[in-house]
Amino acid sequence: MADLxxxxxxxxxxxxxxTVADAGAIYELVAARERELLGRPDTEPDRIAADLTLPGLDPAVDTLLVYDTAECLVGRAWVHGGRRSAVDVHPDHRGRGLGSALLDWAEARARQAGGERLSQTLSDGDRAAVGLLRSRGYEPFVTQWLLEIEMPAEPVLPGPPPGITVRPFRPGDERAAYRLTEDAFDEWQKRRKSYEEWARNTVELDTFESELSAVAFAGDEMVGAVLSLNVPDTDEGYVERVAVRKDHRNRGIARLLLQTSFRAFYRRGRRTCTLWTHSETGALSLYQRVGMTVRRGSAVYGKALGVE
Structure with a gap:
């Protein structure tokens, strides 16, 4: 643990x-913040467990939990690889300096891990947290959007491009989907994920469902994929990943895969589907052409740490 x-x-x-055993309590803390900010939880419970088991994250030194006198979890922070961080404070304990103290800890841990720049993602509506980061020298450098599409009727599928076949995701598709999505994301992401890290946040999530996901093939090569989550206690579908191989873009494959996933959700009784995208992917116009609109935004804030 960083020096406190x-x-x-x-x-x-x-x-x-x-520890991994704290995932449930951490989820309740995060959910309390999201209820106050968004009106409902936005993070899936298994996403918290996945964060605690990320390759390269050692909970013993990269995480910090804060408890009040009633032994209730009221704050948490984690740092991954000296680059990414998250800080959460329970709404009932704001205004007591916990956010600043957790940010101090995160920056100290990032420096200790050799990090030169630390980032954190915040919703545009979280004015107090945004104000804290801005006061500490953080600046936004990536814009993110939660997009949605309403489905009053069952989506109609366009015909597949010549030579392309589409089917639901099957066991055994994992490695091909990993290579496809990471190759596509290499165009903008700063670091290529290992298969283990990628899988923990996609196909190994409890909410991942193959029947709601679709893959496209040219011959026996996977050239497109939409990976979807069946999140409980919601009336919405959620698309986690969208990727098309570079040499097969602009052929309508992404639209076909999205519509296939949307239709699968519709047949499960979901009348809305959502997904996140951000400014570095250049994909916003694609989703808007499919009929999606922006529900809300967030930003990734970063700060050069320097030496203290």
């Missing part, structure tokens, strides 16, 4: 590192 001697946690709080 220079931080400003109030004496009434207890601190410790997280």
């Amino acid at each position: 001697s220079s931080s400003s946690f109030p004496d009434s709080y207890e601190l410790r590192a997280a």
